Amino acid sequence: GAVVSQHPSRVICKSGTSVKIECRSLDFQATTMFWYRQFPKQSLMLMATSNEGSKATYEQGVEKDKFLINHASLTLSTLTVTSAHPEDSSFYICSARVLGGASGSSRTQYFGPGTRLLVL
């Protein structure tokens, strides 16, 4: 159980275009989804946290107008990279937290397989 999928797994786009990445929790409902970014040979950096039905909370230094996050349902969150530039090329990973109470287990995040974005 607790499977998270991402689509697409890999995308190549031209500079100036927008790219949408989907993150789905397949067999559970997620009140909260997280978007991370990973540069080569570096660890994951949290970009934003999204709660279903409300605006996302962005980490310091992340442009909310460039990285649009929508969390319209308990099983789907999307990240749209608007007007992409080569420096946006990266590995984007989402995770989802199980709907539940305040125990440690309910805070466990389940990760998607990631999306490789290359902007030419």
Add this chain to the structure above:
Amino acid sequence: KQEVTQIPAALSVPEGENLVLNCSFTDSAIYNLQWFRQDPGKGLTSLLLIQSSQREQTSGRLNASLDKSSGRSTLYIAASQPGDSATYLCAVQGANNLFFGTGTRLTVIP
């Protein structure tokens, strides 16, 4: 702010050796600690999750320990195999966020 550090950053061992990866964190107020494996260009594979009330977890050749008071965790890999070669990440769960370590890149030499 929670800071998570992993030592060593890289490690090469001959096949068959037992090895230990280290993870330290600055704030002991955590809900759980998780060890992940990441292969090049791939996503994260969860290996072991230790709740804050637990001291260790085992899965096959892997054993993870947690000493919350000292802010440390170790991942022990027994009888290493070339297929164990990957980057290993530890992550601690705070009240709202998951904080990742810097990772240890493991190479097991046949």
